[in-house]
Amino acid sequence: MKLPEEFLRRMEQRLGEEYPAFLQSYEKPPYRALRVNTLKISLEDFFREPPFPLGAQIDWEYRGMYIDEPKAGAYIEHFAGLYYLQEPSAMTVGEFTDGCKKERVLDLCAAPGGKSTQIAAQMEGEGILISNEIDAGRAKILSQNIERLGIRNCAVTNAAPEQLAKNFPEYFDLIVVDAPCSGEGMFKKEPEAIAHWSLQNVALCAARQRDILDYAARMLAQGGSLLYSTCTFSEEEDEGQIRAFLSRHGEFALEGDEKLLPHKINGEGHYCALLVKNGGGQRGAKPYPVKKNARANKAFYEFAEEFCTSVPQGEITTLDDGRMYLVPAGMPALGVRTLRLGVELGEWDGKIFRPAHAFAVSLKKEQCRRFYPLGKELAQRYLRGETLACSPSFENGWCAVGYRSYPLGLGKIVNGTLKNHYPKGLRLRG
């Protein structure tokens, strides 16, 4: 691996006698890890039947495990949302956010969802999480991950920080800015990060981070916490960025920061800083404008009575295109492009209600009255989109199709055939 010369010169200058150890860390293969999704499975259950051998627990995240398996994303348990694959040092964010108040949380630069899914597990379904991503393509992937992990209290938005700042003055208790950065900690995992690295890019990233942080500062409520993180080592983007922020924002104080360097930990490196806002005015934001549709709701409840053991409670909004969502309690009006809101229940076309994949995967097996269990081989065929023969004793109609105790998606039984409703874009290939 050929690292940029200017990068190496700067690191040598900064690290002094630690520099040879830092350089050596690039000779090791990149670390792989997963984080168990405790919204879907307890750690005990995951450890009892792991999909592949697990390595040591990660020091700073009890849900995180080192792994060797290169194809961990192709296992049925991954499709079932039982774990999230994440670089281990990125999980340090959870250590900082653990003690924070989390009634209203914004993850401002959220795709593909590592920090959002970690914080959602800490929130245990309470409060509201807005996971935002500026890039439309990446926002779609974020939305799929939020769905796969069965997160019910989250809205996924696709907006620039300045758009959100207009709508949410002094609103959030916790804002996470996992900033776009020069990615010096990604050199082993993503060779293109090496190609993109330059001093100009470091300066460009620092200027962008400064703007994002200033918008985040506006959206934080008095007493709220701002967690800033990067996967880079440059002073301008890390400690220097925070010093400059504090000099612009007298209402903030630094609670603590941590720089994980790859020669000191089993991970690729990360920087985190936790800031607290002491000043501030009144909270802004209006409640989410629920669009009630009595006929659509009636059709959903009729379906839910048959499908679930307990009917989901809460406000249902039906959008103009017929999509129906269970709105998390306390959700504010968003006013920006929204890809997902709470749990997508299904679609109402004016006559018929059709359940959504997201609804099935938001449930636990014991919440499904109609759960059709598959063994490993059939589950793989289901994930590929195949139609399956099923037991004739199983009544016609919609069911949650599952593997072990975990719903994978929807199927419709018609006279001994299990019609496959696993979404095309999510299917297992190969």
Ligand code: SAM
């Ligand atoms: N938090 C994510 C996770 O844990 O999976 C990783 C976020 S990544 C380090 C930074 C994100 O910031 C990228 O998805 C990128 O598209 C987004 N981004 C780029 N420019 C931005 C800007 N000007 N404002 C806000 N976000 C931006």
